[in-house]
Amino acid sequence: MSMASTVCSQFRFDPARHGALAALVVILCFNLIVTPNFLHTQTLFVNISQVATIAIVAMGMTIVIATGGIDLSVGAIMALSGALAPLIFLSPFGLANPGLGLAAAIIIPILAALCCGIFNGVMVSYFNVQPIVATLIFFISGRGLAQVLTNGNLQTISNPSFSYLGTGKILGLPFQGWLVLAIALVLWWLVTRSMFGRQLLAVGGNERAARLSGIPVERVKIGAYVICAGLSGLAGLIVVAINSASDAARIGSLMELDAIAAAVVGGTLLQGGRAPIFGAILGAVIIQLVKYTLLANGVADEVALIAKAAIIIGAVYLQQGRRD
Known part of the structure; x- marks a missing residue:
């Protein structure tokens, strides 16, 4: 028997483990056959740009879900971060000091996002507020605060250095793609090689046992929400850089729906204890390709929302086979 035959005989398709990859192959094949200009360079760049923001937030969501939590505030944090950037850059300080203004327009929004993550984490860990309720606070108030800061107006920011976040290229590929890879590698190391990662998975796997073993559960949870919020703030800046404008x-x-869907499709268990970082990127690619496929073939955007819901249901069903 040949080596290929041996490998094929030993391989068994497991929907719980290989379902996402199979779905990606099906979507790609469909687009190659049906969707015009699917392999066009411009189409590739647009999809990478859209995937990047979903993937960045989904990786943060994966970290939070790994603790057994959820974060509904990611979209509002993106809006808040995106609102602060042009306000800072176009402030008297920013206009008088372009270099420092640009740095402040990147650093301060991310710091604000990190503060939101601290608030979420403290509410969940020290005040024992259910994650869905705790993060619902910023889900509602965060976007409202962003609109108050901008008076509900469209804010523009035209600066080549800032725009590089959204339109830059390295080796012919969008900068965001390289950024996603860098973040994924850092988070993968954090989850699989660091003490924090082991504690993170322990808290999500069995919080009571983790607490009895001396793991600082509260600090781990706060850390997870801070990471998620920081990545959401970064994603908000990327969106502003792509559009050269901020609409709160x-x-x-x-x-939040795209991020949760991407995380779940990528193999993150909703009950916690698992954080497949690269799986979140795979899930983000699938979510974006589903959206693109429907729109490119004349299907209304509302149907894309239904499709996302169906994907989440399917992924949750397949998760039953992942439980050890």
Whole structure:
């Protein structure tokens, strides 16, 4: 028997483990056959740009879900971060000091996002508020605060250095793609090689046992929400850089759904204890390709929302086979 035959005989398709990859192959094949210009360079760049923001937030969501939590505030944090950037850059300080203004327009929004993550983490860990309720606070108030800061107006920011976050290229590929890879490698190391990662998975796997073993459960949870919020703030800046403008009412809209869907499709268990970072990227690619496929073939955007819901249901069903 040949080596190929041996490998094929030993391989068994497991929907719980290989379902996402199989779905990706099906979507790709469908687009190659049916969708015009699917392999066009511009189409590739647009999809990478859209995938990047979903993937960045989904990786943060994966970290939070690994603790057994959830974060509904990611879209609002994106809006808040995106609103702060042009306000800072176009402030008297920013206009008088372009270099420092640009740095502040990147650093301060991310710091604000990290503060939101601290708030979420403290509410969940020290005040024992259910994660869905704790993060619902910023889900509602975060976007409202962003709109108050901008008076509901569209804010523009035109600066080549800032725009590089959204339109830059390295070796012919969008900068965001390289950024996603860098973040994924850091988070993968954090989850699989660091003490924090082991504690993170222990808390999500069995919080009571983790607490009895001396793991600082509260600090781990806060750390997870801070990571998620920081990545959401970064994603908000990328959206502003792509559009050279900030619309607080639209930035990050429904991103919480995309991020949760991508995380779940990528293999993250909703009950916690598992954090497949690269799986979150795979899930983000699938979510974006489903959206693109439907729109490119004349299907209304509302149907894409239904498709996302169906994907989540299917992924949750397949998760039953992942439980050890």
